[in-house]
Amino acid sequence: MSGGSEKKVYQARSITVTFEARRCLHAAECVQGLPEVFDIAKRPWIQPGNATAERLAEVVRRCPSGALRYELVDGGTDAPAGPP
Template identity: 80%
Template sequence: MGGEPEQRAYRTESITVTFEARRCLHAAECVQGLPEVFDTAKRPWIRPGNATPERLAEVVRRCPSGALQYELVDGGTATPTGPPRSPEVPPGS
């Protein structure tokens, strides 16, 4: 098959961000929300160390397709502003 892996992970000591290209709708919520982290002109295009884990999680939750996900290193996925958005789990479930 070849090509890019289905899912890529970008890690810091505090947070891991995963990206699944085939799910991406190119809504650019990530690029607009944190251009210092999400820069499609650079490789790697996701640089999670350029923002706080809290701010990064906040922007990842805006991803309308769920192509971006995150996990805090301590095992949690919730932040003070709420749980991450996941298309597999409908709201209120």
């Protein structure tokens, strides 16, 4: 039995993206939002160096399941959005 959640980490110079497969709903927000970073035909399938940290963070925040998360090298994280 494999215990716990398995998170994969993908690092670039200014951002680190993590992916937790068991949480993924396959909504494809990532693939549609930044196909140059999220490409399921490539290995690794997440290549965070192919976009700016700001643009990548914007797309990761669209992930409806929370399977994708990010942390900026300067310390910023993807805090859940509050009500408008």
